[in-house]
Amino acid sequence: xxxxxxxxxDVAKRFNVGTRFSRQGVRTVHALDGVSFxxxxxxxxxxxxxxxxxxxxxxxxxxxxxxxxxxxxxxxGTDISSLSQRQMRxxxxxxxxxxxxxxxxxxxxxxxxxxxxxxxxxxTTMSEVEIGKRVAELLDIVGLKPDHAMRFPHEFSGGQxxxxxxxxxxxxxxxxxxxxxxxxxxxxxxxxQIVNLLADxxxxxxxxxxxxxxxxxxxxxxxxxxxVMYLGSIVEMGSADDIFxxxxxxxTQALISAVPLPxxxxxxxxxxxxxxxxxxxxxxxxxxCRFHTRCPIxxxxxxxxxxxxxxxxxxxxxxxxxxxxxxxxx
Amino acid sequence: MLKVRxxxxxxxxxxxxxxxxxxxxxxxxxxxxxxxxxxxxxxKTVSLLAVMGLITDPNAIIAGSIQYRGRELVGLKSRxxxxxxxxxxxxxxxxxxTALTPVYTIGWQIAEQVLAHNNVSKSAAWQRAIDLLAxxxxxxxxxxxxxxxxxxxxxxxxxxxxxxxxxCNPALLVADxxxxxxxxxxxxxxxxxxxxxxRNHGSAIVFITHDMGVMAEIADRMLVxxxxxxxxxxxxxxxxxxxxxxxxxxxxDSIPPLTGERPRRLRAIPGTxxxxxxxxxxxxxxxxxxxxxxxxxxxPALGSGQRAAACFRVPA
Numbered sequence: 001x002x003x004x005x006x007x008x009x010d011v012a013k014r015f016n017v018g019t020r021f022s023r024q025g026v027r028t029v030h031a032l033d034g035v036s037f038x039x040x041x042x043x044x045x046x047x048x049x050x051x052x053x054x055x056x057x058x059x060x061x062x063x064x065x066x067x068x069x070x071x072x073x074x075x076x077g078t079d080i081s082s083l084s085q086r087q088m089r090x091x092x093x094x095x096x097x098x099x100x101x102x103x104x105x106x107x108x109x110x111x112x113x114x115x116x117x118x119x120x121x122x123x124t125t126m127s128e129v130e131i132g133k134r135v136a137e138l139l140d141i142v143g144l145k146p147d148h149a150m151r152f153p154h155e156f157s158g159g160q161x162x163x164x165x166x167x168x169x170x171x172x173x174x175x176x177x178x179x180x181x182x183x184x185x186x187x188x189x190x191x192x193q194i195v196n197l198l199a200d201x202x203x204x205x206x207x208x209x210x211x212x213x214x215x216x217x218x219x220x221x222x223x224x225x226x227x228v229m230y231l232g233s234i235v236e237m238g239s240a241d242d243i244f245x246x247x248x249x250x251x252t253q254a255l256i257s258a259v260p261l262p263x264x265x266x267x268x269x270x271x272x273x274x275x276x277x278x279x280x281x282x283x284x285x286x287x288x289c290r291f292h293t294r295c296p297i298x299x300x301x302x303x304x305x306x307x308x309x310x311x312x313x314x315x316x317x318x319x320x321x322x323x324x325x326x327x328x329x330x
Numbered sequence: 331m332l333k334v335r336x337x338x339x340x341x342x343x344x345x346x347x348x349x350x351x352x353x354x355x356x357x358x359x360x361x362x363x364x365x366x367x368x369x370x371x372x373x374k375t376v377s378l379l380a381v382m383g384l385i386t387d388p389n390a391i392i393a394g395s396i397q398y399r400g401r402e403l404v405g406l407k408s409r410x411x412x413x414x415x416x417x418x419x420x421x422x423x424x425x426x427x428t429a430l431t432p433v434y435t436i437g438w439q440i441a442e443q444v445l446a447h448n449n450v451s452k453s454a455a456w457q458r459a460i461d462l463l464a465x466x467x468x469x470x471x472x473x474x475x476x477x478x479x480x481x482x483x484x485x486x487x488x489x490x491x492x493x494x495x496x497x498c499n500p501a502l503l504v505a506d507x508x509x510x511x512x513x514x515x516x517x518x519x520x521x522x523x524x525x526x527x528x529r530n531h532g533s534a535i536v537f538i539t540h541d542m543g544v545m546a547e548i549a550d551r552m553l554v555x556x557x558x559x560x561x562x563x564x565x566x567x568x569x570x571x572x573x574x575x576x577x578x579x580x581x582x583d584s585i586p587p588l589t590g591e592r593p594r595r596l597r598a599i600p601g602t603x604x605x606x607x608x609x610x611x612x613x614x615x616x617x618x619x620x621x622x623x624x625x626x627x628x629x630p631a632l633g634s635g636q637r638a639a640a641c642f643r644v645p646a
Contacts, residue, residue, distance in 0.1 A: 050513035051484075157602045187369040188540060189618075192584040192598035199595065214513065221586035221596065244588065258518040260543030262585055264570045274522060275515045277469075278483045 003077065005176060005208050006039040006062065011071030011081075013057055017283075029282050031057040033232040035071070036309070041175070044202065044209040046223030046240065048216060048255070052279055054232040055212045059178045062210060063097045064088050075176070093123050096169040100181035102161030106153040112139075112164055113149040119171045138167040141204075143197060159190035166197065170205060178210045183218060195222060216259050220244050228252045231282055231290040234309060238316035248312055248323040251291050289321065297322055331534060332358040332381065332502060337394035339376050339385065348606045350376045352558040353394075355632075358502065363528065363535045365549030365566070367542065367581075371603055373558040374538045378504050380404075381536075382421050383411040398502070417447045420495035424507040426487035430479040436490045437463070437475025443497045462493040466523060485516035492523065499531060506538045521547060542585060546570060551636075554578045557604050557614035560632055562639040574639035577615045613641070 013032040020026055032054045039045050047055040060066045062073060064080065073081040080091055099105040106115055116135045120126055126134065136146050142163040153161055162182060169177050182198070183191040195218060201207060213219045219226060223240040228249065236249040247253045254273040275294045280286050286293050292302040301321050309319040313327055339351040351373040358364050368374045379385050381396055383403060396403040398419065403411065415421075423429045430439060440459035444450065450458070456475075463471035466489040479487055488508060495503055505524070509517040521544065528535065539545060545552060545566065552569045554562040554577065562575040573579045583597040601618040604610055610617060616626040625642045632640040 050515060159602060187603070188542075188581060189369060189584055189599040190602060192586075192596035193600070195586070196595050196598055216514070217586040217588045220588060221592055241592070254515060256588070258514040259588055260517075260521070260541065260547045261588060262542035262546050262570070262582060264546055264567060272518060274518050276519075278485055278516065279513075 002041060004038040004074075005041045005043075005076055006210075007072070007074040008038070008058075008062065009036050009072040009074070011035045011058070011061060011073065012069045013054075013061055013066060014069045027283050030232050030285055031282060032061065032069075033285075035229075035232075035234055037227055037234065037237060039176070039208060039210065041208055042202075042206060043224040044211050044222050046219035046226040047210065047212045047229060048214065048219050048226060049229035050214065050255075050279055052231075052282065053229040054282075055229050056180055057232075058229070059097070059180045059210060059212050062176075063095055063178050064091075065097070089123075093119075093172045094174050095176045095178070096172070096174040097178045097180065098162075098165050098169045098182050101185055102158060102165050103153075103185075105165055106161060108153050110152070111149065112144075112151055112153070112156075115153070115164060116149075116167050116171060119168060123172055134171070138171055141170070141201070142167045157190070158186050159193060162186065162194055163197070166194075166201070170201060170207075173205065174207070176208045176210065178212070180212045181214070182211075184213060184215060191218065198222065216244075216256060228255065231279060231285055233290065233319065234317075235291065235319045236317070237309070242316060242326070246324075246326040248316065248318045248326045249320045250295050250297055250322075250324075253324070254296075289319075331360050331399050332536075333395075333397040334377070334381065335395040335397075337377055337380060337396060338392070339373075339380050340391045340393075341387065342389040342391070343607075345607050347391075349558055349609070350606060351380065354555070354558075354560050356553055356560065356563070358534050358536060360501075361528075361532045361534055363537060363548055363550045365545045365552040366536060366538045366555060367540060367545055367552060368555035369540060369603055371557070371606065372555040374555050375506055377555075378421075378506060378536060378538060382415060382419060382504060383408070384415075384421070416443060416500075417498045418500055419502045419504065420498070420500040421504040421506065422488075422491050422495050422508045424510050426484065426491045426511075427479060429491050430487060432479055435476050435478055436482070440475075440490070440494050440497055443494055447498045458497065459493075462497055463490070465496070465527075466490075466493045467519075468493075483516075484512055485519060488512065488516075488520055489523065492520075492527070496527065496531065500533055503533045503535045504538075505535060507540070508537075509544065510539065510541070517544075524548065542582060554581075557609060558606060559614065559640065561615065561641070563632070564637040568637055574637075574644045575615075575641050576619050576621050576643065578639075580618075580620075 011032055015029045015031055016026050017029055018026050049055050061068055068081050113135050116138055117131050120131050144163055183194050211222050220240050226240050226243050227234045227237040230251050236252045247256055254275045257273045277294050280293055288304045289302040289307050292298040307319045307321050309317045312318045335355050337351055337354045340347050340349045354377050366374045380392055392404055437459045440462055441455040444455040444458045460471045460475050468474050468489055509520050549566045551565050553560050556577050562578045580599045584599055586596055599618050604614050612627040613630050616622045621643050630640045630642050632638050
């Protein structure tokens with residue numbers, strides 16, 4: 001077994017909101033709390049959960065756009081969690097990010113050529129001619145035409161803009177790409193194109209992905225393994241097929257059952273678990289298991305004692321006192 | 331109850347006239363739930379805004395006929411339209427935060443609507459607001475009525491907007507992507523709520539979405555729109571089990587499955603929807619269609635039946 005590409009060990013991230021002059025004083029948002037997992041080379045890890053569960057914060061911590069409050073990040077054996085921004089610079093070539101909104105993440109006043117060339121100019125000593133060649137090559141890889149290079153972002157559709165964002169991210173031949181909701185802003189018919197493109201690139205360029213999305217069917221399609229997050233922590237992690245076929249955590253079960261299927265045959269048969277209420281505030285998260293306030297099977301123990309992520313069967317970890325047994329069902 | 335015939339909405343722009351909605355016809359029966367699916371720019375929202383009389387852009391040109399219970403709405407005076415809107419026809423928008431004013435409590439906002447359309451006292455209107463909040467499953471309605479929109483979560487806000495829309499027991503409710511901005515678990519709650527309200531009030535609903543899964547769950551009949559036109563129409567069962575138009579079929583095929591075997595690649599639709607400024611002649615979907623042939627250079631007509639598709643490959 002090869003060495004992991006990325007190790008996330010007990011990562012926490014807290015934000016302070018308000019000032020001491022605001023009515024409630026300074027409050028602390030517990031955005032991430034004790035998150036640990038490893039990513040193997042060539043894998044796609046899907047991060048799913050509702051808004052506010054910390055999946056985007058985690059992505060931004062991994063790319064060191066945010067500093068960690070505590071915990072360790074090891075990338076290819078090197079501890080990158082306490083590198084200064086300057087020390088981090090050579091690492092940035094190897095860890096790239098694609099953002100959700102291709103309208104907001106591309107500078108509207110720059111041509112596509114310059115947008116894609118920027119990382120090359122910053123990180124390499126390539127000549128302008130070489131850069132021009134590389135840009136043409138990148139445009140071709142992501143399925144854009146050579147004459148698109150001289151255009152501005154507003155001349156493109158959402159799907160094409162996301163292709164530009166992807167071209168930028170792969171320009172430096174990175175090893176890990178964090179994709180933060182890369183297809184959520186796109187129309188269904190275009191979404192599939194981008195999902196396919198990402199799969200092709202992964203194969204062709206040996207990429208490792210961390211794929212953040214709230215759309216469960218997209219995450220299932222792209223991921224090798226999936227981590228389900230709730231209020232800043234991972235509640236269940238396992239292979240994509242297993243998690244969807246036999247979810248063990250009650251939250252995962254509710255989340256999967258809540259997805260409306262475009263299939264009439266499934267309509268009568270599926271039992272929907274409707275959760276009551278909303279996700280509690282991460283400013284003061286509930287005691288014990290953070291899901292107990294909405295959990296259909298919560299008991300006294302869940303209110304006082306916080307479950308830790310433990311391996312239930314090989315390759316499946318669950319943080320629940322009363323998980324569904326996934327071994328017995330066929 | 332609602333009869334839309336040959337509705338066309340065009341906008342004058344600097345680059346020329348954009349036909350956002352181009353000859354759309356549909357009916358909504360009493361108590362029925364009509365689902366309208368399509369991608370962004372397909373004209374689904376604009377056609378329903380026209381029904382609501384909410385297109386106020388002076389550069390908009392609305393043609394065709396919209397009849398609500400026998401009454402023509404196209405060209406209706408704005409005062410008469412306002413009378414109808416809220417009382418008989420109500421609308422729910424995608425983003426509940428923009429539909430609510432941030433400076434008044436939600437109870438007041440609902441009560442105001444009750445006062446505007448009914449001859450009741452202020453305290454009676456407030457009581458009605460609290461009853462409505464209770465009906466849309468808002469916990470502790472008396473307390474919540476005193477809150478401001480920013481103090482509520484997205485799902486709660488959408489419930490408030492639904493409560494507002496229901497305040498006058500509308501016969502027709504237009505819901506424009508009401509669950510798109512919400513998380514799936516909250517979406518499930520809102521869909522359940524709409525089911526319940528339909529049972530209790532018997533309102534007809536026009537539900538706009540791009541999510542085929544949501545359609546499968548709630549629609550009775552469906553319209554599929556592409557580039558400003560209706561390309562297919564039928565009952566939900568017909569559309570899901572035997573889609574006729576290549577676009578409908580491709581749309582269903584491109585959704586990654588949630589159960590069973592994962593396909594190695596998704597069957598994506600190549601290309602992008604056409605620019606409505608220079609719409610290609612003939613079938614708008616032809617450039618992306620795998621079944622195109624020479625006849626597709628002319629515009630296929632949508633049959634007049636309850637089950638129809640605008641495609642030459644489909645036997646009429």
